[in-house]
Amino acid sequence: MRSLFSAMYLVAFYGLFRIGELAIKSTRVASSVVQFNDLTFLSRKGHPHMVKITISVYKHNSNNRPFDILLAAKESQPYSPFAALIQYCKVRGDRPGPLFCHADYSPISVYQFNSELQRCLTYCGLDISRCKSHSFRIGGACHATDKGYTDAQIRALGRWKSDAFKVYLR
Numbered sequence: 001m002r003s004l005f006s007a008m009y010l011v012a013f014y015g016l017f018r019i020g021e022l023a024i025k026s027t028r029v030a031s032s033v034v035q036f037n038d039l040t041f042l043s044r045k046g047h048p049h050m051v052k053i054t055i056s057v058y059k060h061n062s063n064n065r066p067f068d069i070l071l072a073a074k075e076s077q078p079y080s081p082f083a084a085l086i087q088y089c090k091v092r093g094d095r096p097g098p099l100f101c102h103a104d105y106s107p108i109s110v111y112q113f114n115s116e117l118q119r120c121l122t123y124c125g126l127d128i129s130r131c132k133s134h135s136f137r138i139g140g141a142c143h144a145t146d147k148g149y150t151d152a153q154i155r156a157l158g159r160w161k162s163d164a165f166k167v168y169l170r
Helices: 002-013 081-092 110-124 135-146 153-159
Strands: 039-044 049-054 067-072
Touching: 002 081, 002 110, 002 135, 039 081, 049 081, 067 081, 135 153
Parallel strands: none
Antiparallel strands: 039 049, 049 067
């Protein structure tokens, strides 16, 4: 369970994901979230160095084009989505279905994601009213700004159609 949510949190943050792209809402089906088959580990000289997550179902995808999100292995990164995904996939296995799922391969729901987030925040003594599932997307956009990404790059990374992301920047 720990590797599942660690990977989800880090992928949500660094990939600027909307939670509905990673976890099912009550009215959506499991195929509407990122699937295991959407994940590709890219290798250089025989060693994995990057993961590519291809998403097809996302807000503002009016032309039905898939979008690739690349997450590099960075040793200088204390919390690596790449390393977390490697660890999680060892536990998950390679069976088709939702990327983030329970041991029986049933998808994680938005409700479960939020419940686990509240439990983690409470454990750390943090105010649960200040952090929600969308905080990962907001934090990812702020982090990209801190790293010197341009508005156009952040807009593209977050799959924003407009400059709406600017209200998140702190």
